[in-house]
């Protein structure tokens with residue numbers, strides 16, 4: 001009980017109150033040097049109704065969904081392998097090791113790897129496969145790659161927990177009853193780790209929707225996501241109400257997406 | 272449904288350096304109820320998994336109806352397993368668990384319904400079709416596991432301690448049901464257990480295992496009445512083990528002398544000669560006990576050290592005059608009519624028939 005109270009307090013202070021502040025700022029007037037005037041205005045939202053914004057919004061959604069999908073495709077077999085391995089503690093350690101390094105540094109590391117003078121391009125030049133370089137960075141696919149890389153551990157861990165908890169004998173029972181390994185995977189494994197799968201998807205999808213540093217550093221001008229737009233409005237454009245309005249919309253879209261997703265997956269579990 | 276015969280030829284299995292199975296040989300007739308009996312960790316499950324195809328032998332062969340199946344994977348083998356913990360699919364209802372293999376075979380909905388209902392009747396699970404495994408009792412789960420395995424129409428049913436997780440009374444009931452089920456479906460049952468009472472009550476043949484080896488194969492009667500060695504004698508039921516030295520040898524009987532007992536006669540079921548050191552086993556229920564002197568060649572006198580009343584029988588521990596403590600089970604046939612009831616500290620006379628002891632070990636003297 002004590003913990004629940006403490007947790008509620010935590011949520012209120014660090015989540016609900018900031019959300020209310022952002023939501024209220026989005027309905028206020030901007031001032032030329034940042035900050036807000038305390039009078040009601042819908043200007044913040046009006047500026048969103050441009051084709052440019054809708055495009056960025058749409059890009060944010062598809063980049064996030066594709067990234068999540070790819071992440072899960074990699075995370076599932078990895079989590080399965082770790083859960084069945086004799087060295088699971090060691091492998092789990094390997095999964096979380098990237099957390100020990102600052103995430104910005106890890107993004108820069110990708111620039112170092114994929115950049116026009118990066119390791120890969122230098123290698124390709126060395127073996128004479130290309131003349132100057134291949135442009136790997138500054139497109140949506142670079143953003144997706146780094147998102148997948150960054151959030152893979154977040155997807156592996158809940159999946160690992162779900163698979164590890166599963167009794168291996170149900171898998172063997174499926175084989176015994178005539179399933180091939182592949183069929184056993186889809187007919188027995190997946191339905192029994194649904195909760196872990198839902199958690200993984202949410203753990204990747206939500207931060208992907210709010211990506212800022214990744215598209216900023218490896219995305220280039222044509223891969224900007226909503227997070228970058230929020231930052232721009234807040235800093236260079238000094239339009240706090242617009243930044244708040246975009247944030248509110250982003251929160252709303254993410255929240256709706258998660259609710260619909262969780263509801264529909266619950267229904268399937270019950271049937 | 273018709274069963275297959277199963278043959279295990281020289282099967283070895285290693286886990287790293289540890290040898291779980293050591294030159295295992297078995298011949299199981301088609302349609303019989305065969306038990307693998309042995310203490311925990313002796314390799315029963317490993318052997319069963321090798322028969323199921325869930326594990327591969329390091330050497331040796333497994334044959335169904337005379338044809339090698341080692342290269343056939345589990346999902347194609349005509350054997351199905353009742354797992355030690357049942358391994359029901361938690362996400363499926365009872366009906367869907369049973370229908371699992373039928374759906375894989377792409378049977379029509381009507382056929383599936385018909386077959387599953389038949390199986391549900393067979394294992395008496397009517398009304399539970401829509402429950403999830405978690406909502407079932409242990410006994411019901413076991414029945415679902417049986418029905419699910421039978422749905423696949425295996426020729427061999429492998430049962431890994433299917434009743435060991437249940438309480439004693441239910442265990443007896445389900446064991447009887449399994450026996451009846453076996454008579455009904457007629458397929459080969461290979462039943463793994465560490466409980467000797469289970470094995471001898473239902474099986475046609477029993478293989479006793481220890482440390483990855485088969486130590487004796489026989490009918491329940493044979494393994495109980497004439498155990499092959501000390502391990503079988505003590506593992507199956509309870510017994511008195513007596514170390515003795517042969518002092519005289521006849522055609523049929525021998526005279527021996529044992530520390531703590533004295534001299535007595537026993538049946539010569541193994542070739543022995545004078546001076547050999549032997550180990551004898553004598554079942555406690557074969558010994559007569561009375562407060563009055565008893566007639567017979569092997570008669571001894573002693574004092575009841577301990578008395579354990581069990582309802583249908585009483586266990587006595589009698590210290591013989593020379594010191595050996597003899598375990599004796601006395602059945603209660605007629606209440607108070609038998610004779611004076613024997614109690615703790617009573618002086619008693621005991622006797623047994625020389626035919627009832629068996630030589631389990633011989634050390635040449």
Ligand SMILES: Nc1ncnc2c1ncn2[C@@H]1O[C@H](COP(=O)(O)OP(=O)(O)OP(=O)(O)O)[C@@H](O)[C@H]1O
Nearest residue numbers: 286289291309310311312313314315316317318465
């Ligand atoms: N996958 C494995 N890796 C390593 N050792 C194993 C493995 N499976 C079984 N063993 C070992 O092989 C031996 C036999 O195991 P098995 O499960 O066959 O025993 P069991 O007779 O079925 O015992 P129980 O009655 O406790 O179920 C045990 O010592 C066990 O530790």
Ligand SMILES: [Mg+2]
Nearest residue numbers: 315316317355
């Ligand atoms: Mg076992």
